[in-house]
Ligand code: ATP
């Protein structure tokens with residue numbers, strides 16, 4: 376596809392940059408950076424983003440029909456990242472609901488989907504993806520959970536540019552399909568890569584906690600958990616899943 380691509384050296388966050396760059400508000404337009412000084416995860420958490428060590432990219436998409444249509448977009452992007460890693464090096468990654476990508480039980484990549492406004496019924500969407508390529512020990516020490524990168528898992532230096540091009544292609548294709556057909560065509564592949572499929576999990580929703588066996592996702596992308604009150608669907612937002 377021919378949408379614009381901008382390659383930057385250092386930015387605060389590629390998502391923030393894309394939001395402010397209205398000339399890039401064209402479906403499939405993307406920006407990549409070598410480093411982020413204020414890389415973000417969900418709920419204001421920090422994404423450690425040292426120079427040249429990872430892929431930091433954001434892609435723009437505008438959706439007609441407003442916000443309701445966006446439920447599940449993070450899951451679709453997760454499937455696109457899994458496909459890109461498979462095509463790149465036959466890497467088998469797993470998905471942790473709603474927005475994380477794991478390799479051998481450790482966090483390899485993250486997704487941050489942000490939506491804005493409803494100008495003329497279009498939701499402006501900023502799809503951010505960070506994939507660790509080769510993280511230096513410092514500042515990786517700052518990451519307060521087990522992490523993975525592609526380098527530690529292979530014998531050769533991963534070709535970052537090749538991964539970027541495969542990932543941009545997969546993201547573009549997935550966004551086109553999601554726009555036309557919604558989440559349904561992605562459900563089975565998402566479930567096949569579910570990190571917690573059939574495992575016991577605890578869900579943290581603010582002060583509340585729920586435990587049960589994870590049994591996949593429904594057609595809206597809600598996480599399904601078999602609790603002592605029966606099968607319950609948990610919809611996005613501020614929920615975090617942890618092993619039981
Ligand atoms: P959840 O998404 O389940 O709520 P999470 O801990 O994965 O929980 P996120 O907001 O998705 O939270 O991601 C941010 C977290 O990711 C940070 O708090 C940190 O623990 C971890 N993290 C930060 N930078 C990196 C990185 N480069 N690689 C892997 N993990 C990172």
Ligand code: BTN
Nearest residue numbers: 388414415416417485486503505
């Ligand atoms: C998470 O796990 O919570 C999501 C992390 C998303 C990180 C990417 S890196 C490119 C884009 N810019 C950001 O500031 N965040 C996303």
